Amino acid sequence: MTGLIYRTYIKLIKLFEKIILLNMIIKIYEKYKKHKVTNEFRNKLRLFVKKNAIKNNSNIILCWEFGGLYGILMRNGILSKALNLRGYKTHFIICDDISEACIQRGLEQNEKLEDWGKRCKQCLTYMKETAYKYNLDYSLASSYIDSKTKKDLKSLSENIEIKNILNYEYLNINVGDLAWTSFSRYMKGFIVENKDLKPEHERIYRKYFYASLVNTHIAEIVVNKHNPHSVYTSHGVYVDYAPIVFISVKKGIKTIVWDSGFSAFLHYFTVAKSSKEYRMRSLSEKAWNIRKQKKLSIEQNEKLN
Secondary structure, three states: OHHHHHHHHHHHHHHHHHHHHHHHHHHHHHHHHHHHHHHHHHHHHHHHHHHHOOOOOOOOEEEEEOOOOHHHHHHHHHHHHHHHHOOOOEEEEEOOOOOOOOOOOOHHHOOOHHHHHHHHHHHHHHHHHHHHHOOOOEEEHHHHOOHHHHHHHHHHHHHOOHHHOOOOEEOOEEHHHHHHHHHHHHHOOOOOOHHHOOHHHHHHHHHHHHHHHHHHHHHHHHHHHHOOOEEEEEOOOHHHHHHHHHHHHHOOOEEEEEEEOOOOOOEEEEEOOOOOOOOOOOOOHHHHHHHHOOOOOHHHHHHHO
């Protein structure tokens, strides 16, 4: 009886090993197939752009990618190819775990502050894979800031009085306000006003303040180094996307921000005008003045009612 149990046990072990080996082979094959498809797409895209692009000796157009959302990077990658076909050179700035506090965090995730950095590595992997697939020229955010500056900004974020963060300016940008908008988004409406801030949330608020400082510093260095013809990004708000918008506008560089609409294939493209605030999906003053001269139709009034 003991011998039978033993032989059955050995058979089960061998079967289990075969299953593990088969799963490994399947995963390797799927990875190979994915890589093959990616390379085919990449090469076809590269050859198409090379064959059809017109010559243009313009400065670089910068794209800012600080949210770590590779789906957004895909769209920006397609936009960059359209620009390449028109003869413009494009360069992407991609976040690489430089501040950890970003748009992907949220109260509902119940994530410890100490664990925020753990997701960054996988996030960066997806971003690099997407950049590779679309033949995007890019550099990483960390290459634009030295360790001393990071240390100084970290010290500032940890030691400043909490009441002084909201209106704090760095490089003439209200980084404190950006930190609050990101923090408010993180809190999902549980905290709306500064007076409602509780001690247990202070570390999170300071974390976003540090991100705002670092991202604004990097935006300044990036623009000074590349001297771009123009800049484009998504969102235009929060500590992730607002710094490049405000810094570029401040320096007189045309800045385009796009944002998804509420219908399929609908996007809003807005030329940023202010280094103090960005209003997404808003009418220009000229468009508003034209609109307000016209009376609403019966159908429009019914929709509003």
